[in-house]
Amino acid sequence: MDTKRLEEAANKKMTRRDALKLAGVGGIGLLLGAGGMKTFFPATSTAKQAPPAPSSVDGTIPFYGKHQSGITTPMQDFICMGAFDLTTTSIDDVRKLFQSWTSAAARLTEGKSVDDESENPHLPPVDTGESMGLGSMRMTITFGLGASFFDERFGLAGKRPAPLVDLPRFNSDEIRKEWSGGDIVVQVCANDPQVAFHALRNLARIARGKAVLHWLQDGFQRTSAADPSGSTPRNLMGFKDGSNNPQVSDAKVADEIVWAQTEDNPAWMAGGSYMVMRRIRMRIEVWDRSSLDDQESTFGRHRQSGAPLGKSGEFDELELDRKDSAGKPVIPATSHIALAHMEGKIKILRRGYSYSSGMDVKTGQLDAGLLFICFNRDPRKQFIPMQQKLASVDQLNEYITHVGSGLYACLPGANEGGYIGDKLF
Numbered sequence: 001m002d003t004k005r006l007e008e009a010a011n012k013k014m015t016r017r018d019a020l021k022l023a024g025v026g027g028i029g030l031l032l033g034a035g036g037m038k039t040f041f042p043a044t045s046t047a048k049q050a051p052p053a054p055s056s057v058d059g060t061i062p063f064y065g066k067h068q069s070g071i072t073t074p075m076q077d078f079i080c081m082g083a084f085d086l087t088t089t090s091i092d093d094v095r096k097l098f099q100s101w102t103s104a105a106a107r108l109t110e111g112k113s114v115d116d117e118s119e120n121p122h123l124p125p126v127d128t129g130e131s132m133g134l135g136s137m138r139m140t141i142t143f144g145l146g147a148s149f150f151d152e153r154f155g156l157a158g159k160r161p162a163p164l165v166d167l168p169r170f171n172s173d174e175i176r177k178e179w180s181g182g183d184i185v186v187q188v189c190a191n192d193p194q195v196a197f198h199a200l201r202n203l204a205r206i207a208r209g210k211a212v213l214h215w216l217q218d219g220f221q222r223t224s225a226a227d228p229s230g231s232t233p234r235n236l237m238g239f240k241d242g243s244n245n246p247q248v249s250d251a252k253v254a255d256e257i258v259w260a261q262t263e264d265n266p267a268w269m270a271g272g273s274y275m276v277m278r279r280i281r282m283r284i285e286v287w288d289r290s291s292l293d294d295q296e297s298t299f300g301r302h303r304q305s306g307a308p309l310g311k312s313g314e315f316d317e318l319e320l321d322r323k324d325s326a327g328k329p330v331i332p333a334t335s336h337i338a339l340a341h342m343e344g345k346i347k348i349l350r351r352g353y354s355y356s357s358g359m360d361v362k363t364g365q366l367d368a369g370l371l372f373i374c375f376n377r378d379p380r381k382q383f384i385p386m387q388q389k390l391a392s393v394d395q396l397n398e399y400i401t402h403v404g405s406g407l408y409a410c411l412p413g414a415n416e417g418g419y420i421g422d423k424l425f
C-alpha cells in the first residue's frame, strides 16, 4: 500500500460513525442553522473517539491534490511557521515565486533536497544541507494569503475574498504588529523540528529579492515517540487539548466546517480554507499558583482524564444543562468549553501548537503559550463570533493574552504541473 493510501486508511481507522456502528448504535444527523450556513453535525458530535494515530512517524504526505495538505492532515509533532511580506511589486515575480515554491515544496515533502545540486564547487550549495539523510517526516507545507496581498500593488484588489476580512479587535487583545499579518503565510509541520526548519529556511532563501520574513514562530507538542498511542496532547496548562475537535476524516464534516465551497465565492477558493493564527501568551506563573478546582472550572474539564466536569471519560458527551444538588451548573457557564461549544451550532478545526520562546528579560517570566491555529470555511460565521464570545466572558482570559494575529486564505491544492495560486494569478 502506498503512503497516501496508508494515511487515508489511518484517517479512516476509527471515525465516530465506525465507533457507533461497532457499538450497534445508529447515528442520526441533525441539520442546524449556523449564522445562515446550514451545517451538518452528527447528533452527538461531542461524544467521540480519539483522533487516529498517524500510521508512522516518518512517511510522505503528498503535496499535490485537491486540497493543500497540513489542514485536515492528522497533526505532526512540530511546526515552523512564518509570514512573508512581498518586496516586489511585479505580479510576474509573485507568480514565479509561487512556481518555485510549489516545486520546492513538492520535493521537500518527499524528503528530497530543495533542487538538484550544481556541480560547480565555486557556487554556494543549492540546498542548505541540514536535512541531508533525514526522511520526509510526514512534512506538510501549506501556503496562505493575507488581506494585504490584495492591496493596490498587484492589481488583485478586486479579487479579495469576502471572508478574508480584517479581524476585529477583540476584548483585551494586546496584538503586536511584529507577530501579526503578513502578505503570505507558510505553515510547515513535520515530525522533526530540523526537517521543518530546513524547509522554511530554504523557502525563505528562494524568496530572496521578492519577499522577506515578517514573523516566524516555532511550535511543538509531545512527540509520537513519547506517546505512540497518539492520545490527545496536553497544552502547557496541563490539560488535554483537542478532544472535541470535529472528525474531519469524514469528508462531509470537512466540507461543512473547513473547505470553502464553489457557492461560497470566490470560485478560485473552492477547496481552500481560511486559517486563523493567534499567538496566545499564557500567564503560566499565575496559572501555576491557582488551585486544581479553579483550573478545572476554567476549562470545564477534569485535568487528569480530560472528561467534561461530572463525567469520567474524555469523549463523554457535554451536558451543559446539568445542575448539581444546589442547582448550580456542573460545567460553569463561563468555562472555556461551555462558551466555545456555541450550543453545538458553530465549529472550527483547531490545529494549534504550544510555543516556548524564551523569557521576558524584564520580568523573568516565561514567554510561552499557544500558537492557536484554526481552519474555517468562513471565519465571519465561525471563528469571529466564537472569539467575540470567548473574549468577553471566558474565565480563561484571566490567564492568557492574545499578542499576535492573522487571517489567511489558504489556497486550494495544486495539481502536478500547476502551482499553488494558479487559479488566482
Ligand SMILES: C=CC1=C(C)c2cc3[nH]c(cc4nc(cc5[nH]c(cc1n2)c(C)c5CCC(=O)O)C(CCC(=O)O)=C4C)c(C)c3C=C
Pocket: 046, 235, 237, 239, 240, 241, 242, 243, 244, 245, 278, 280, 282, 299, 301, 318, 336, 337, 340, 341, 342, 348, 369, 370, 372, 383, 386, 387, 390, 400
Ligand atoms: C476562538 C476559538 C478558540 C480559542 C482562541 C481558544 C483558545 C484556547 N483554548 C485552550 C484550551 C482548550 N480549548 C478547549 C476546547 C475548545 N476550544 C475552542 C476554541 C478556542 N480555544 C473550541 C471550539 C473548543 C471545543 C469546545 C467544545 O465544543 O467542546 C479545551 C478542551 C478540550 C478540547 O475539546 O480540546 C481546552 C483544554 C487554550 C489553552 C487556549 C488559549 C491559550
Ligand SMILES: [Fe+2]
Pocket: 336, 340
Ligand atoms: Fe480552546
